[in-house]
Amino acid sequence: MTGAVRATRQRAAIAALLENLDDFRSAQELHDELRRRGEGIGLTTVYRTLQSLAATGAVDTLRTDTGESVYRRCSEHHHHHIVCRRCGFTVEVDGGPAEGWAAEVAGAHGFSDVIHTIEIFGTCAECAPKR
Secondary structure, eight states: OOSSOOOOHHHHHHHHHHHTOOSOEEHHHHHHHHHHTTOOOOHHHHHHHHHHHHHTTSEEEEEOTTSOEEEEEOOSSOOEEEEETTTOOEEEEOOTHHHHHHHHHHHHTTOOSOOOOOEEEEOOTTTGGGO
16 A cells, blocks of 8 residues: 555544554454454454554554564554553553663664664563462
């Protein structure tokens, strides 16, 4: 897809679902929820739409510690995530010293126009007692 992003019924349904969710979900989970709501959307369409929304910055994407990509609506500012491995609870955090470190490392190796993603995985306070 090049240029403007096409507005479709499917894209609108996916965007509306993401607006009502606070946590990260896989494409399969989003597809399942859309089907439960009576939306006739194929899984391939969900994947393509999520990739397109991620490319425009409308959704956050992260790879879980198991390698699965998960998605949620994006905040307006640059941030990183701390993710609970057990329940998926996610907190957005500012990069602090990591921002300077990323720029310094990139510059030391001759890179410019650098972007980065930092994901921290652990066990949230709610899940820790259940261990």
